[in-house]
Amino acid sequence: MIRGNKRLRRGFYLAARSARWLEPFNEFYERLIARGKSVRQATCALAGKLACIAYHVLKDGVYKGIVKKRLRIPKGGEVNVKDFDVGDALDSLSP
Numbered sequence: 001m002i003r004g005n006k007r008l009r010r011g012f013y014l015a016a017r018s019a020r021w022l023e024p025f026n027e028f029y030e031r032l033i034a035r036g037k038s039v040r041q042a043t044c045a046l047a048g049k050l051a052c053i054a055y056h057v058l059k060d061g062v063y064k065g066i067v068k069k070r071l072r073i074p075k076g077g078e079v080n081v082k083d084f085d086v087g088d089a090l091d092s093l094s095p
Helices: 006-019 023-034 039-060 086-093
Strands: none
Touching: 006 039, 023 039
């Protein structure tokens, strides 16, 4: 079984442990716990979601909201996607 880079995997796991208390990820985490997943399983699932978000930011350079595994757009519904330019955020962090 291929498990990937152990340092990267651990980094995403530790980030998920902190992110599970934050607003956009808390709902996802609590939904998994309510479905009967253990704390560790829910944290690993959140780490996977964070890895997916990081991949898309590195690939596109833009974060387009929470990444969902849903492929279909709901019928008759408007898709509300907020574009967030990563370059502007990084520039605001530099002194």
